[in-house]
Amino acid sequence: MSIISIKNLSKTYNPDTIPVHALRGVDLTIDAGEFTAIVGPSGSGKTTLLNMIGGIDSPTTGEVIIDRQNITALSAGELIRFRRDHIGFVFQDYSLLPVLTARENVEFVMQLQGKAQSECDQRVDELLTAVGLRERDNERPGKLSGGQQQRVAVARALAPKPRFVLADEPTANLDSRSTSDLLDIMNRLNQDEGITFIFSTHDQRVIDRARRVVVVEDGVIKEDTVVA
Amino acid sequence: MKTLLTLAWRNIWRNKRRTIISISSVFFSVILALFMRSMQEGSYAMMIDTSVRFYAGYVQVQDKGYWENKSINRLLQDSNELRKQILSVDGVQSIMPRFENGALAAAGNITRGAMLIGIDPDAEEQFNGLSGKLSSGDYLKNEDQSVMVAEGLAEYLEIGLGDTIVLIGQGYRGNSATGKYAISGMVKYPNPIMNRSLIYMPLPLAQELNSAPEHATALALDIESAEQLNDIKMELAAKLGDEFDVMTWSELQPELEQIIESDRGGGIITIGILYTIIAFGIFGTMMMMAMERRRECGVLVAIGMDKWKLNLLFMMESLMIGLVSVVIALLAGLPLVYWFQENPIRLSGDIATSMEVMGIEPIIPTIVRGDIFLTQGWIVMIVFLVALWYPLYMVRKLKVVEALR
Numbered sequence: 158m159s160i161i162s163i164k165n166l167s168k169t170y171n172p173d174t175i176p177v178h179a180l181r182g183v184d185l186t187i188d189a190g191e192f193t194a195i196v197g198p199s200g201s202g203k204t205t206l207l208n209m210i211g212g213i214d215s216p217t218t219g220e221v222i223i224d225r226q227n228i229t230a231l232s233a234g235e236l237i238r239f240r241r242d243h244i245g246f247v248f249q250d251y252s253l254l255p256v257l258t259a260r261e262n263v264e265f266v267m268q269l270q271g272k273a274q275s276e277c278d279q280r281v282d283e284l285l286t287a288v289g290l291r292e293r294d295n296e297r298p299g300k301l302s303g304g305q306q307q308r309v310a311v312a313r314a315l316a317p318k319p320r321f322v323l324a325d326e327p328t329a330n331l332d333s334r335s336t337s338d339l340l341d342i343m344n345r346l347n348q349d350e351g352i353t354f355i356f357s358t359h360d361q362r363v364i365d366r367a368r369r370v371v372v373v374e375d376g377v378i379k380e381d382t383v384v385a
Numbered sequence: 386m387k388t389l390l391t392l393a394w395r396n397i398w399r400n401k402r403r404t405i406i407s408i409s410s411v412f413f414s415v416i417l418a419l420f421m422r423s424m425q426e427g428s429y430a431m432m433i434d435t436s437v438r439f440y441a442g443y444v445q446v447q448d449k450g451y452w453e454n455k456s457i458n459r460l461l462q463d464s465n466e467l468r469k470q471i472l473s474v475d476g477v478q479s480i481m482p483r484f485e486n487g488a489l490a491a492a493g494n495i496t497r498g499a500m501l502i503g504i505d506p507d508a509e510e511q512f513n514g515l516s517g518k519l520s521s522g523d524y525l526k527n528e529d530q531s532v533m534v535a536e537g538l539a540e541y542l543e544i545g546l547g548d549t550i551v552l553i554g555q556g557y558r559g560n561s562a563t564g565k566y567a568i569s570g571m572v573k574y575p576n577p578i579m580n581r582s583l584i585y586m587p588l589p590l591a592q593e594l595n596s597a598p599e600h601a602t603a604l605a606l607d608i609e610s611a612e613q614l615n616d617i618k619m620e621l622a623a624k625l626g627d628e629f630d631v632m633t634w635s636e637l638q639p640e641l642e643q644i645i646e647s648d649r650g651g652g653i654i655t656i657g658i659l660y661t662i663i664a665f666g667i668f669g670t671m672m673m674m675a676m677e678r679r680r681e682c683g684v685l686v687a688i689g690m691d692k693w694k695l696n697l698l699f700m701m702e703s704l705m706i707g708l709v710s711v712v713i714a715l716l717a718g719l720p721l722v723y724w725f726q727e728n729p730i731r732l733s734g735d736i737a738t739s740m741e742v743m744g745i746e747p748i749i750p751t752i753v754r755g756d757i758f759l760t761q762g763w764i765v766m767i768v769f770l771v772a773l774w775y776p777l778y779m780v781r782k783l784k785v786v787e788a789l790r
Contacts, residue, residue: 214786241689252684256395
């Protein structure tokens with residue numbers, strides 16, 4: 158069952174001066190439970206595509222439909238709430254709030270959703286256990302390694318029970334060991350809990366683990382391979 | 386909300402040094418502003434107090450129209466009924482009847498214009514400690530048939546204690562006001578005008594001299610608190626009706642009010658400049674706090690934080706820094722201002738002399754007044770709110786995709 162459906166998506170920057178076509182009429186469907194890598198060289202349009210799926214950038218033409226909701230038609234405020242409730246984000250530089258502990262970072266979006274504290278506590282315990290950081294839940298990000306911070310970021314992305322997680326170059330700042338640990342955790346969450354992960358990446362280690370690889374070049378999809 | 390408060394509080398301590406510098410700058414500005422304003426208002430209070438005690442009283446009740454030309458024919462009947470009515474007004478503490486009239490003072494072949502003031506010696510003593518002005522002789526008693534003369538006048542007339550002074554003037558309703566009185570006391574005023582013109586006599590004697598028994602030119606009133614002034618005036622005016630004028634010290638001495646107002650204006654402008662400089666510092670801090678967290682703001686909006694909540698977060702941070710600064714400054718300022726209220730700065734030299742000449746004690750007292758403290762607090766909080774415009778503007782214009790780049 159598809160959760161993301163992209164139709165004829167185009168994005169042109171500077172349309173009135175020197176137009177840059179970041180995406181040119183992309184069509185793409187992603188089903189629930191996928192573990193998909195969007196790959197391509199720098200400037201190919203993969204990050205733009207990920208931003209469109211995440212609703213943090215708006216297309217010049219085309220539609221992004223998530224769970225039958227055309228998110229390109231939502232107002233700015235509606236889009237913020239849609240992202241909060243349906244999409245998890247993992248950033249290259251972790252982007253945790255440095256003044257909050259690991260636990261507080263993970264429960265932050267649930268707090269924004271207005272969830273009860275008991276529900277937050279239970280969910281945070283589950284997620285921190287799943288990413289192997291239950292014992293370090295009261296540490297602030299500055300006290301954690303890069304790999305640990307990224308695992309907290311994954312837990313944060315999953316806290317509001319999103320439909321899918323978008324991860325933009327999640328391993329770019331990690332060493333081999335941390336990358337491997339992180340991919341193991343995300344793979345397990347995907348396999349065991351059916352969570353959909355979509356990565357944009359250059360990292361061959363991520364590509365090797367993906368079960369679908371979408372290659373973007375010059376703003377169009379060049380290849381779309383499902384790995385057996 | 387609790388999460389936002391926690392986040393805001395921790396955010397302001399992310400850059401401890403910057404926050405401490407901001408708090409310190411506000412702290413010293415508030416202390417300075419508090420001290421300046423308390424000193425100003427303390428000096429005004431002292432000037433008013435001096436003026437009120439020795440000249441006007443806080444409020445005066447006069448016969449209708451007396452104040453326009455101070456005619457001796459516009460006297461009020463100092464009756465028990467009138468006194469009862471006045472004392473029934475909440476806040477009025479005591480009444481000092483006064484009988485003021487110009488007279489020609491003579492001794493031997495020398496004459497000079499003088500200001501004759503008939504007083505109730507006991508009431509005046511209680512209100513302003515008039516006997517403290519006595520340089521020699523005895524303080525007046527109500528039944529005395531003698532007068533107290535200002536030293537400068539006595540010197541001019543070449544008379545002293547025990548000598549006789551002749552007073553010639555116009556009394557009530559065309560009667561002649563002529564009398565000869567022994568000098569039982571000499572008073573000394575630093576103000577040269579007063580020192581060369583004042584003659585005090587008991588009220589009954591002044592009434593007899595001016596052929597106006599049971600009359601007075603004014604009833605000066607002492608009140609419990611200066612803050613009640615306008616209420617007391619209004620209630621008295623309503624109670625006494627059209628036959629009387631009720632005037633406050635500021636109406637009786639508008640020049641004093643004007644001097645205070647213009648000086649207060651100058652002080653407020655100085656403090657305004659001080660706060661403007663501080664406002665730029667605070668604005669810089671808020672701008673830095675916003676700019677260095679632009680990407681973080683992008684992340685917060687990306688993961689689902691409404692922009693109004695982000696605005697609220699910045700507002701909390703701004704108000705928290707403001708509140709911490711103000712509370713510390715006011716708590717530190719209170720004992721300081723109180724200490725200088727109890728131990729005022731004493732002036733010396735020419736300034737002290739000129740103040741003494743004006744009849745004012747040469748000190749600069751501060752005054753502990755809630756409104757001065759609260760005003761500083763409000764100003765700082767408003768400055769912090771105004772300085773919020775940049776973070777709010779940044780959040781409004783924030784494009785997530787650009788912030789994340």
